[in-house]
Amino acid sequence: MEKGGAVRCQRIGCDAMFTEENNAEGSCRYHDSPIFHDGMKEWSCCRQKSHDFSLFLAIPGCKTGKHTTEKPVTRTVSANPQKPMPLPSAAQNKKPDDSCSRCRQGFFCSDHGSQGRPSKPSVVTAKKDDHVEQAAAPSVKKIVDLNEPQICRNKGCGKTFKEKDNHETACEYHPGPAIFHDRLRGWKCCDIHVKEFDEFLNIPPCTKGWHNADGA
Template sequence: MPKCTHQGCGKDFDEGDNVEGSCSYHSGGPVFHEGLKSWSCCNEVNKPVLEFEAFMAIPPCTTGTHTTSLPLKPTAPQPASTETPTTVSSSGVETYGFQNLSTEAASSPSSTTTPASVPPTAVSSTASAPAPAIPAKEDEEDDLSFKVEDGARCKRLGCGAVWEGEEVSRGEGEKSKCRYHPQPAIFHEGSKGYLCCKRRVLEFSEFLKIEGCKEGKHLFVGAKKDETKEELVNCRLDHYQTPLQVHVSAFAKGADKEKSRVVFEPQQLHLDLHLPANKRVVKSVTLYGPIDPETSTFRFLSTKVDIVLQKPKPASWPLLELPAPGTELPPGYALTFGVSGRTGTIGGKEIVVSQEELARRGLNG
């Protein structure tokens, strides 16, 4: 059967049963602005969201008939995305709009950053403390005791399969197989793709068609939560850098100072943050470059943990986290420093590239 090409639908349909109202879709285009994501056709009804998964879950706002025609391009340009990895703060230091790229997409930190000349109040960096034990991460699976509503879609990135009943969606056939992306989307200077695979496209409609690179079971309802047990959750990381420091904000509201720990190692950052409502963040980040654990610092605030990673020598980090082997980043990804004003970039600083980075990019010969 043909597959509907309306944005937000994507269902297989029967031409003989393609009646008015059988298709629910978005008639407008995606709008990405300052970390927020929405659809132009319903952004007054369905408010913009931060997470890409939440954006993909925004319910369609238009009904009609299914189609196999390619989506029309918008007649007017969409607002330019500010989710490009590099932005510039008024203090003249390089900033990054993306959160920690192992998890998820981001908002600009420019409104909450501290000028590099004002060091944060230091708390003992506990460099010699052991790193918190991190449970082995497994893909979430459906709790089979939960009822799946008709029309429910698979929650895994890049799948979007529609629930067709127990025998079809959880059986042994082809439709029970989930092909998805285990790592988040990456948008950079018009290029769109996923960190877990190499394909990059320009059109958003083509991005939605990028087939998943991992195979498993569909996730329609998720796992049942035990309210009596501690719940492991994630936290958003934003960062900006100067030649000698990387300033990281871990957004963990109400973290308990007495129970929580931040541990520095020569090229790793470990977080063990105890939050209200019996929630906990246990996270380790393999950093893009080395740091000095003894002089790196952190402090707890009411809404986040401020962390300052001290580089042993001047260098530019394209990312906060070292990508997995084989991950291909767009050319020139977030390597430059600059100076900005109200009307945009008005100057620049000489780029500082470490020998390690030159070796990675084959530029030291």
């Protein structure tokens, strides 16, 4: 600013002309930055608001200080921000292929889109006269035919089984997690690492448990 030349104050709510000589502390009355949201105009400093822009600018400044030539920064706020929804990939829409060794053992497969699911299947039985008080909506339970052949999705298993033959040592699998690091593939559960993926799939399982058609 040139010395002695009058300029316009850029503070919102002031708009006065000033020079360096008459720019004393308290000579400027102004507002902090305005907030515009859903048609409403509001001052962030004193929370006074108006739908009409002319009435909004006429609200007297609530702060005092020196005049300035620096322009304030405004911001726009939405009351209902919309977050972008991720689009599912093509692989996520595909179903596991039971003939694929990766899909059978519960690994993610870029060709068939197999995905791991929660482990440990639960079988719930209830007597006819039982009265259970539930605080939340009951979960939907999967009804399985005891003689229906199913494929175990536990990592390292991939065998076909029937629920009637399932028991706590029927399945041999890796609880994991699987580790892929520096071109080595292995299991943290049994601390075995190899270089090739086919060798990784052939690492003997280290744990016994229930077969699980939903995957570990």
